[in-house]
Amino acid sequence: MASESFGHRWLRSLILTVINLVVVLGLIGGGIYLALNQGPEIPDKGWLVLDLYGELPEYAPPGSFPTNLLADDTVTLQDMLDALAKAAIDDRVEGVIWKLSASNGAGLAKLDELRSATAAVRKAGKPVYAWGDYINLQTLYLAAACDSIYQPAGGYCGLQGMIHQRNFFRGMLDKLGIEPHVSKIREYKSAAEMVLETEMTAPAREQSQRLLDLRWESVTTTFADERGIPREVLLALMEKAALEPVEAAAAGVIDRVLYWQGLEAQLLGDSDETSLAVITPADYRDVDWSDLDREGDETVVVVHAQGMIAGRKSGVNPLLGITMGHESVVRDLRRARLDDEVKAIVLRVDSPGGEGLASDLIGHEIALCAAAKPTVVSMVDVAASGGYQISFRATRMLAGPQSVVGSIGSISAFFDMSGFYEKIGLSKDSVEAGPMAGIGRDDRPPTEDEWRAFQASHYAGFNAWLREVADRRDMTFEQAEQLAYGRVFTGEEAVANGLIDGLGNLEAAIREAAALAGVAPEATLNVVHLPEPQDPIGSIFGGGSDGDEPVTAAVRWAIYRQMRTEALETQRLIQLEATLPQIAR
Numbered sequence: 001m002a003s004e005s006f007g008h009r010w011l012r013s014l015i016l017t018v019i020n021l022v023v024v025l026g027l028i029g030g031g032i033y034l035a036l037n038q039g040p041e042i043p044d045k046g047w048l049v050l051d052l053y054g055e056l057p058e059y060a061p062p063g064s065f066p067t068n069l070l071a072d073d074t075v076t077l078q079d080m081l082d083a084l085a086k087a088a089i090d091d092r093v094e095g096v097i098w099k100l101s102a103s104n105g106a107g108l109a110k111l112d113e114l115r116s117a118t119a120a121v122r123k124a125g126k127p128v129y130a131w132g133d134y135i136n137l138q139t140l141y142l143a144a145a146c147d148s149i150y151q152p153a154g155g156y157c158g159l160q161g162m163i164h165q166r167n168f169f170r171g172m173l174d175k176l177g178i179e180p181h182v183s184k185i186r187e188y189k190s191a192a193e194m195v196l197e198t199e200m201t202a203p204a205r206e207q208s209q210r211l212l213d214l215r216w217e218s219v220t221t222t223f224a225d226e227r228g229i230p231r232e233v234l235l236a237l238m239e240k241a242a243l244e245p246v247e248a249a250a251a252g253v254i255d256r257v258l259y260w261q262g263l264e265a266q267l268l269g270d271s272d273e274t275s276l277a278v279i280t281p282a283d284y285r286d287v288d289w290s291d292l293d294r295e296g297d298e299t300v301v302v303v304h305a306q307g308m309i310a311g312r313k314s315g316v317n318p319l320l321g322i323t324m325g326h327e328s329v330v331r332d333l334r335r336a337r338l339d340d341e342v343k344a345i346v347l348r349v350d351s352p353g354g355e356g357l358a359s360d361l362i363g364h365e366i367a368l369c370a371a372a373k374p375t376v377v378s379m380v381d382v383a384a385s386g387g388y389q390i391s392f393r394a395t396r397m398l399a400g401p402q403s404v405v406g407s408i409g410s411i412s413a414f415f416d417m418s419g420f421y422e423k424i425g426l427s428k429d430s431v432e433a434g435p436m437a438g439i440g441r442d443d444r445p446p447t448e449d450e451w452r453a454f455q456a457s458h459y460a461g462f463n464a465w466l467r468e469v470a471d472r473r474d475m476t477f478e479q480a481e482q483l484a485y486g487r488v489f490t491g492e493e494a495v496a497n498g499l500i501d502g503l504g505n506l507e508a509a510i511r512e513a514a515a516l517a518g519v520a521p522e523a524t525l526n527v528v529h530l531p532e533p534q535d536p537i538g539s540i541f542g543g544g545s546d547g548d549e550p551v552t553a554a555v556r557w558a559i560y561r562q563m564r565t566e567a568l569e570t571q572r573l574i575q576l577e578a579t580l581p582q583i584a585r
Contacts, residue, residue, distance in 0.1 A: 042287060043277035045094050047267065048087040050080055050281065052139070053101040056110060058350040058380050059304035060533055061322045062315050077110050077380070078304070078529065079281040081506065084117035086284050088124040089292055093279065096121050097263070098146060100132035100139045102158065107381035108215055108402035109491070111138065113505045115145040122147065131263055136160065140253065141219050144226040150258040151245040157253065159238045162216050164208050166190075170198050177419020181446055182411060183458045189409035189486030191385075207488065214490055215402060227252055285533075289526075296526035298519045300510050301336035302346045302378075303530045305329050305362070309354030309386040314531075324351060326358035329390075330365045332530040337369045342528075344374040344513035347394060348506060353385025356410060356461065360389065367393040374516035378509035379403045379500070384488055385410075388499075392469055395516060398504040399491035406499055408469060409486035410462045412454070417442040473498055 058077045087093040096118070106114070118128050122145075130143035131150045136158040143149045151157060173180060173195060184192040190204035200208065224231040229252050237243065237251055248254045258266070264276050289295060307314070307322030314328035336345045347366060353359065369375040370393060377383070377391040379399035384407035391397055399405050421427065421443060428443040439450045446454065470480035475498060483489075483497055494500045504512065514525055 042090065042092050042279055042283060044092050046092055046277040046279045047094055048083055048096045048279045048281075048284070049099055050083065050096065051075070051099040051101075052104045052106065052114075052142070053099075054103065055105040056080075057105075057322060058110070058306045058348065059529070060531075061306075062313075062328075075281050077106075077113065079285065080114060081117050083279075083281040083284040084114075084121055086287060086289075086292060087279075088121045088126065089294065090287075093126065094267075095127040095129070098128065098130040098132075098143065100130055100143060101134050102132075102136040102139050103134065104139070106138075106142075108138070108141075108219070109379075109381045109400040109404075111142045112400045112402055113380075114142055116505055116507075118142075118145045129263070131258070131260060134158075137162070137219060137223070141223055143254075144223050148256070149254040150256050150263055151248065151254050152259045153245055153257050155245050157243045157245055157248040158241070159234075159243055159253070160241050161238060162212055162219075164212050166194065166200065168194055168198050170195060173415075177417075177421075177423050179416040179419065179445060180413060181416060181451070182413040183455045184486075185410045185459065185462050186485040188488070189407070189411055192411045192413070195413070211404070211488065211490065214493075218402065229253070294524055296524040298514060298517075298523055299339075299342050299526045299528060300344045300346060300514050300517075301339075301342050301528045301530060302348055302506070302510065303329065303332045303336060304348045305390065306348075306350040306380075309351055309358050309362070309390070311355075311358070324354070324358075324362075326355075326361040328531070329362050333362075333365045333369055336530065337365075337372050342373065343517040343519060344376070345369050346506070346509045346513050347375065347377045347391065348380065348509075349377055349383040349387050349391055350380035351384075351387035351390070352382050353387050353389070353407065356386065356389070359386035360465075362390040363393050366390060370395045374513050376509045376513040376516070377500075378504070378506050379405060379491065389465065392472055396502070396512060397500040398502050398509045398512065399494060399500050400505060401490060401492045401503055403491040403494075404488050405491055405494040406483065406488045407486055408466060408480075408484040410458065410465075412458045414440045414446075415442055416445045418444055 056075070056077055060076055060078075061074065084096065087096055098118075121128050128146045129148050129150065130146040132139055132143065132155065133152060134156045135143065135151065137160065140149070140159075170180075180195040182192050182196055184196070187201070187203040188207055190200070190207070193201060193204055220231060220234060223229075224234045233251070237253065240247075243251070243253065245254065245257045249257050267276060268274075305324055307324045308317075308320045309326070310317075310320070310323045311325045312327040313325040315323050315325065317323050333345065333347070336342045366375060366377075374396075375394045377394045377397040379387075379391070379397065380403065382404040383391055383399065384404050388406055388408060430438070430441075432438055436450060436453055438444075439446065439454060466480050466484055467477055469475075469484075470477045473480065483499060489497065489499065491500070491503055495502055502512075510525065510527060511521070514523070515521065519525070
């Protein structure tokens with residue numbers, strides 16, 4: 001292939017330079033604006049509006065700038081939890097409005113935490129309303145925690161059951177002439193099946209069905225109880241797949257058909273104001289706890305560890321999404337471990353796993369932290385495979401009832417591409433020196449000796465991990481085996497079988513960590529979150545976080561966020577199309 005010409009290289013460099021310059025100037029301008037305006041004011045008689053739409057990362061992703069002036073609409077689970085907690089004690093806030101859409105990336109464990117935070121606002125004597133244009137069973141699960149649920153006349157109220165679906169690429173690989181060689185430990189490690197099978201194996205199907213049934217039972221029972229609808233009536237309504245908002249109101253699924261303007265008018269009442277004073281989570285980012293008389297003396301650090309575990313530095317991959325780098329997480333943990341002012345550490349985990357080596361390196365630092373001071377893990381939607389591996393050496397582990405926990409197993413693989421190479425006319429040749437030099441070659445299948453050595457090494461590493469899990473969880477190796485080989489559990493199941501220590505959200509984990517450090521239960525805590533939010537101006541002049549260029553990191557996050565939002569919106573349109581015969585007007 002001809003090399004790129006000088007002209008092309010120059011033109012590409014010029015375009016990239018101009019783009020970077022525009023973005024940097026925008027960031028600088030935003031910084032000046034922020035310096036002049038000193039952030040938003042929280043209005044009296046304001047309403048906190050939480051918009052659940054699109055991706056909901058647990059914490060600020062690498063490359064996002066959590067400041068209002070940059071028009072970065074990234075809102076995280078932590079933003080929402082903080083905003084709800086502040087609204088509950090802020091006398092300027094009248095109440096909370098949830099603006100709901102089924103096009104969101106929140107798992108049930110995240111929804112559970114938001115439900116708990118919503119309940120705390122109501123307990124503080126402030127009303128919480130839910131308004132949704134497009135709602136389904138999962139969003140109704142959150143809405144049921146509110147005082148009332150509203151929907152416009154033209155809204156979509158989907159009441160379908162739950163489904164878990166997977167993609168399988170084996171047929172595509174066969175057509176391309178690619179043969180996967182996968183060492184899978186073992187039968188329940190279903191992630192490997194996407195390249196090995198064309199459908200779920202019996203163990204994978206059994207496990208997926210069990211988890212889905214548990215979640216289905218929890219969500220439907222909770223919603224039916226909180227809305228005062230007999231469960232059999234709710235199931236009968238689901239036979240329709242979708243309800244007109246008028247039907248949903250008549251059945252008690254929602255409280256009233258109401259447009260947003262009508263909700264505003266209802267809340268304004270006889271006031272002379274023409275619109276609601278709205279507060280957003282972004283507004284509350286700039287409100288310090290000390291401004292609300294909640295300044296604490298004892299410090300607990302929360303280290304956020306989210307995404308696929310891969311590489312050294314945390315970042316954003318356009319295909320994988322947020323990635324967790326071991327050096328990034330270890331740096332934050334070590335900083336908390338060595339700081340004498342920090343009484344305890346909470347590791348906030350939301351990860352399906354990833355690289356075994358990176359997971360072990362993070363887990364080793366967790367062991368050092370636990371030896372130095374109380375270290376509690378708080379699991380969010382998922383802490384499985386590597387997500388569990390980075391966690392199990394902590395002092396204690398907590399998860400939500402709907403968190404996915406476990407998947408103690410391992411996958412190691414390589415691909416024989418020789419069939420594909422033959423199709424495209426590519427050939428390879430090589431010379432070797434020493435035993436097993438060619439193991440993992442992609443131009444031929446492994447020999448029996450190579451495959452035997454590959455699997456032996458794989459099992460040796462896994463067995464060492466399982467033995468340590470057994471030791472730390474006070475089990476025999478045989479008992480740990482019964483919970484391993486890819487098996488996953490809900491948080492409730494994981495407590496019962498001994499994989500974790502208890503149920504609890506982030507607040508519970510923080511309180512438990514502080515209690516283990518000898519802090520009095522009534523003490524007000526100074527909670528510090530790491531990594532610290534990235535300052536756009538400082539990052540430009542002082543280098544990006546985690547060694548990434550700030551503009552590059554921001555572009556990567558923007559690309560991924562747009563892709564994810566569009567995927568969710570496409571899914572929504574497909575679901576609407578599928579139910580059009582039932583709701584056509």
